[in-house]
Amino acid sequence: MNKKSRRLSLLAMAGLSLYWVIGAARPAQAMHIMEGFLPVGWAVFWWMVALPFFVWGVRSLAQITQQNPNLKLLLGLAGAFSFVLSALKIPSVTGSCSHPTGTGLGAVLFGPGVMTVLGSLVLVFQSVLLAHGGITTLGANAFSMAIVGPWVAWGVYRLFESRQQHKIGIFLAAALGNFVTYLVTSIQLALAFPAATGGVMASFGKFAGIFALTQVPLAISEGLLTILVWNWLQAYAQPELQTLKSIKGQEVVQS
Amino acid sequence: MHHQIDSLAYTNQLRSLPPSHKVGFAIALFILGFVSPMGVQGAIALWLAIWIILYAGIPAKIYGQLLLIPLTFWLLSVPALILGVSFSGNVNPVDIAWGSRYFYLSQQGITQAQTVLMRAIALSSCLYFVLLTTPFADILNLLKAWRFPTIIIELLALMYRFIFVLTDTVLELVTAQKSRLGYRNRRSQFRSLGIIISQLLWRTLENYRACSLGLISRGFNGELRFWSDRQYQANPRYMVEAIAGYFVLLLLAIFPYVDKL
Numbered sequence: 369m370n371k372k373s374r375r376l377s378l379l380a381m382a383g384l385s386l387y388w389v390i391g392a393a394r395p396a397q398a399m400h401i402m403e404g405f406l407p408v409g410w411a412v413f414w415w416m417v418a419l420p421f422f423v424w425g426v427r428s429l430a431q432i433t434q435q436n437p438n439l440k441l442l443l444g445l446a447g448a449f450s451f452v453l454s455a456l457k458i459p460s461v462t463g464s465c466s467h468p469t470g471t472g473l474g475a476v477l478f479g480p481g482v483m484t485v486l487g488s489l490v491l492v493f494q495s496v497l498l499a500h501g502g503i504t505t506l507g508a509n510a511f512s513m514a515i516v517g518p519w520v521a522w523g524v525y526r527l528f529e530s531r532q533q534h535k536i537g538i539f540l541a542a543a544l545g546n547f548v549t550y551l552v553t554s555i556q557l558a559l560a561f562p563a564a565t566g567g568v569m570a571s572f573g574k575f576a577g578i579f580a581l582t583q584v585p586l587a588i589s590e591g592l593l594t595i596l597v598w599n600w601l602q603a604y605a606q607p608e609l610q611t612l613k614s615i616k617g618q619e620v621v622q623s
Numbered sequence: 624m625h626h627q628i629d630s631l632a633y634t635n636q637l638r639s640l641p642p643s644h645k646v647g648f649a650i651a652l653f654i655l656g657f658v659s660p661m662g663v664q665g666a667i668a669l670w671l672a673i674w675i676i677l678y679a680g681i682p683a684k685i686y687g688q689l690l691l692i693p694l695t696f697w698l699l700s701v702p703a704l705i706l707g708v709s710f711s712g713n714v715n716p717v718d719i720a721w722g723s724r725y726f727y728l729s730q731q732g733i734t735q736a737q738t739v740l741m742r743a744i745a746l747s748s749c750l751y752f753v754l755l756t757t758p759f760a761d762i763l764n765l766l767k768a769w770r771f772p773t774i775i776i777e778l779l780a781l782m783y784r785f786i787f788v789l790t791d792t793v794l795e796l797v798t799a800q801k802s803r804l805g806y807r808n809r810r811s812q813f814r815s816l817g818i819i820i821s822q823l824l825w826r827t828l829e830n831y832r833a834c835s836l837g838l839i840s841r842g843f844n845g846e847l848r849f850w851s852d853r854q855y856q857a858n859p860r861y862m863v864e865a866i867a868g869y870f871v872l873l874l875l876a877i878f879p880y881v882d883k884l
Contacts, residue, residue, distance in 0.1 A: 441781065447782040489779060503750060557700065
């Protein structure tokens with residue numbers, strides 16, 4: 369080993385240690401793309417992709433609340449609930465702490481269409497009150513956390529519900545809702561920053577690999593936690609679950 | 624879970640400036656920061672640090688902690704940006720071999736990491752300037768003036784109000800659980816959290832019932848209106864600095880392009 373390569377490996381070791389010390393301190397916020405991270409083109413692109421879903425959701429909410437103004441309150445509270453839920457710290461299987469996305473539970477409780485709007489607003493509050501995420505990257509974050517996440521969770525839940533396997537359905541809805549959010553974020557980062565050799569696919573492998581360390585255990589934790597919540601709600605909160613059906617859209621309660 | 628940013632937004636020294644000025648200033652810098660070269664982005668970040676720490680009186684420590692958030696995210700993605708894998712052979716003497724693969728530092732990746740870092744810091748500074756100097760209620764009034772859909776503004780206002788109510792609820796629940804041997808090991812951590820979330824949902828709906836009763840008894844017709852009587856005062860000194868500084872930055876940003884012509 370000559371002097372140059374020794375110095376290089378020393379530098380690499382120092383860099384890596386620094387990386388782990390600082391990076392591991394807060395893995396929790398990793399899944400929102402930070403402000404200014406995406407180039408202009410991609411920031412605009414993801415806004416354009418997310419906007420139709422959001423507008424569609426808002427219009428259906430406007431309809432529901434016109435029929436029953438009280439539901440405005442319920443929606444506002446459901447949104448605040450989702451925010452507080454996503455600000456809780458949950459223990460991850462590996463020992464670190466992280467925030468749940470809450471998209472799985474939200475989609476099952478409030479319906480995926482409602483969750484698209486509420487999830488996007490939650491993201492606004494996360495960037496305003498906690499400085500996580502940002503405004504230019506809101507489109508990209510909303511697409512992964514408020515659109516893909518809830519719809520996947522909802523689809524999975526419905527699939528297993530029709531087979532009468534509620535618990536597996538809830539677990540997979542929450543775990544996959546979290547997991548898919550992270551996959552989509554990795555894809556978004558890979559598209560914006562393709563690798564020099566191997567292009568988007570190689571870049572996706574790298575981003576997904578890095579975030580998998582924190583996100584896979586977290587997805588499992590969120591799934592387990594959501595089962596506990598679901599059991600409790602089934603046992604003690606049947607009337608409340610009935611109330612929530614009124615904002616799911618398919619069963620609008622006329623009052 | 625604390626809402627430090629929110630309380631600073633209400634107590635900072637730039638609170639009395641008109642929100643439209645502050646937000647307009649931030650948006651203008653935001654657009655400039657998005658397209659300008661790295662030097663200008665650095666200047667924007669420094670200038671806004673002066674605004675935030677000196678003029679608004681935000682403690683430097685808190686501002687530093689906030690800037691650490693984009694920095695952490697950047698650090699996490701740096702390896703993905705700069706490390707490359709090649710199967711074609713050893714190109715560079717410093718490459719590290721692992722089986723038939725070679726890991727190398729890509730030049731393009733390093734440039735990318737640099738531009739991303741500068742852009743993220745410049746734009747985050749703009750965002751933080753608004754967050755730390757303008758309370759959310761002011762932003763909502765501004766959105767109303769800009770004709771945002773009413774339902775979104777109403778939902779944002781309701782969420783804003785109840786986020787604090789529910790956060791308090793959670794903190795109380797956590798204290799109660801901790802004093803009753805909750806969160807002692809991993810098993811009880813999960814159990815306690817499960818109870819908190821379900822209780823929170825229950826309390827949320829309890830709040831909903833109470834509030835809707837209150838509103839109905841006061842003649843709620845589906846329209847939520849919020850009252851504000853805040854008087855704002857424009858400050859000529861800050862306006863001059865903002866406009867003059869922006870002009871200088873703009874010149875610096877377009878100078879390289881003019882040079883090429």
